[in-house]
Amino acid sequence: MFQTSIYQNRRGILSKNIQDGILVFPANRELGMNFADNVYHFRQDSTFLYYFGIDQPDIVGVLDTDTGEEIIFGDELSIDAIIWMGALETLASKCEKAGIKDVRPKKELAPFLEKAKRNQAIHYLPPYRHDIQIDLSLWLDLPINLVNKKASIPFIKAVVAQRSIKEEVELVELRKAVDITNQMHLKAMEMAQPGVEEAEIAAELQRIAQASGGQLSFPSIVTKNGEILHNHYHGNTLKEGDLLLVDAGAETAMHYAGDMSRTMPVGGKFSQRQKEIFEVVYGAHQTAIEGLRPGERFLDRHLAAAAALTDGLKDLGLMKGDTQEAVAAGAHTLFFQCGLGHMMGLDVHDMENLGEEYVGYTDTLQKSKEFGLKSLRLGKELEKGYVITIEPGIYFIPQLIDQWKANKHLEQFINYDVVETYKDFGGIRQEEDFVITDNGYELLGEEIAKTVEAVEKEVSR
């Protein structure tokens, strides 16, 4: 946990921002895999961690913004439980570290809310866990299918405003996460040799994250089919000439995320074609980074990267026509179907459960519904303290190419005959993590191999 005052300050600011009613923060529970007691690794809710820091299941935080009351509802271990689980730190002690003295049995929560809701508004965030949906449905006497719709927008907005600006103590944790993530990617490069199975590399990445005392921040992508954007299949064996795309990150013991991608040549040498596409992605990556500063819209960095990709693909004969017109028409989305990046913090897609319309956009800048832009999670102006990823890529998706080509879609910008010859290429992505500073940006962690030469060298060690 951080110092007590950190949590107290955060809650104080939140209370002041809401100034009406009761805020309810359900911690996460353990979740059974194949039966109730065979559980996945416990992951606390990130907003709960942010305001309370207590990494324990099955407790609920309550802030009364009218009276200033701060309560944790939860139960101490019984002597029976101590026999099975050891003498753990008491809940009361953890609460004290979070600056909370009022700890009550869990069974008192329902009557507490029952009484409070007669006179006060009850605010909660939209739950992404089904057990919490059931809890809220029962506590607040709401039909289960209305629970998420009735989540509090003022609460969401106040949390987003706070969590978006990373404090210095958070940046220290985020740099740790990136340091471990760097080790993972360097190891993947070392292992990218013919005959190695994707599953072996994925397992080794998880080992590194766990051996550091944390976890993975998301399920690793380790694939020779990098064109499949969310590919969690690890069943292939690598062979000379393959590209291996690795998108993986560590989560520290305090649950801050890293998230990076590298694409590497199996065996250590990019082919001419691989090198050319790699350098287009690299160029777009650098273009995107250069403009990072407070006040810059992330949407504009996305479009700048799209233009750089388009220029590069024109040079290689895959695209044609005026770059700005091509980007405006979305022609680049045949190759770059997703967004340039996203916020990162306690969640790898930070605060995604609170809604992209609040985290990445504003009342005046709303998310586009167009193919490509609809996958851009962050569009609004950057502020000092935002932590973001930059991750342009080029992906040759055979089904998409076939579909567009059959419809002659945007053929004024695309040389389909040339594109056709890339259908077995796969995909390339490069991703790093940045914090926005007073005048620009800072890379989190050390820079590891990202040029053709540097990546080839790491693979060939």
Next chain:
Amino acid sequence: MFQTSIYQNRRGILSKNIQDGILVFPANRELGMNFADNVYHFRQDSTFLYYFGIDQPDIVGVLDTDTGEEIIFGDELSIDAIIWMGALETLASKCEKAGIKDVRPKKELAPFLEKAKRNQAIHYLPPYRHDIQIDLSLWLDLPINLVNKKASIPFIKAVVAQRSIKEEVELVELRKAVDITNQMHLKAMEMAQPGVEEAEIAAELQRIAQASGGQLSFPSIVTKNGEILHNHYHGNTLKEGDLLLVDAGAETAMHYAGDMSRTMPVGGKFSQRQKEIFEVVYGAHQTAIEGLRPGERFLDRHLAAAAALTDGLKDLGLMKGDTQEAVAAGAHTLFFQCGLGHMMGLDVHDMENLGEEYVGYTDTLQKSKEFGLKSLRLGKELEKGYVITIEPGIYFIPQLIDQWKANKHLEQFINYDVVETYKDFGGIRQEEDFVITDNGYELLGEEIAKTVEAVEKEVSR
């Protein structure tokens, strides 16, 4: 997947055993860790796997035992989803491999059940996932807190009867799981050296399980505090003289479990005291195994192991008095607080979600409520084809010793003065997996180091 006929046969037997109404099998869903789309590794429901073999989330199997109809409700991937997830095998193709031709869109399930429930009984198993509780509540118009109470006992009993007797194809998978589990334990022994962190070993065990294409079958216990029975803390660094208790297992790609325990001396040499307790546990382990055969009550093997432990502890001066009387009084439970073992199969505690009263006991042999015996998951007569674990242990739990001693509990059987000197000892467990054969038992997999000498040798390699 196994051959189509395996699933067809299993469903045929089940239908015949129930012969009334509709059986509903909800597959598991993906579960979000810290937001909906950041998911834990997918784990299919084991009963769904047993009858359908389809390892895909968010589908539902329905068997009509009156008409013989067999349906899978679920949706094929959209072209949009293919862009993000690649061209995966279609649901229709997977269903065909399971012997099911009738595949319908998921949205048709609710009206189907709505109609069916007017004329037919709807059977379902008790859900351990909250999303499935919500589904059943909505489909069957049941208050959420009644869903588990209304689960079908005939369905539970019929599934338990089938899944308890392992088929030859299942034994092949279980042996694979144990083979990988053996590798994990041998690696733990190799790593059990001063200066190594528990977390490093735990991470390596997970790596081995995953690199084999599977997962862990349960969260690993890797601890120098072996007296804490369900200890998932991995924050200690090992030092010379520590005991390291490892209880861990692999799950194969087809989701069959292994589950073994070994206790090893950090650095390679047991102390005299450690050796003595180790050998008592070893002796009880061998005693338990010797009597394994069809018709033998597992409860009696548990009591035989308890007697062997008591004899051993008497020899060491920790216990005293008549062994049978001590066991009958539960005096051994100061040291052996849990059960001798459990069923194993698609779940590491096989079918635990269906209820121990059906899996481990019968109408005439009900589970004891006494301390110790209440933790014995399996009591009933063994049958050919049962797969079980044998895992006696001795655990010195300071809080429990203090509590008993303060109450002079069973002091006619316990030399508290001697026990007092063992309060910092920790715990020792030894665990292997067996299948019951025509006349006895067979160890699953190869036997790995289990004597004092053999374990010391593995650690010292």
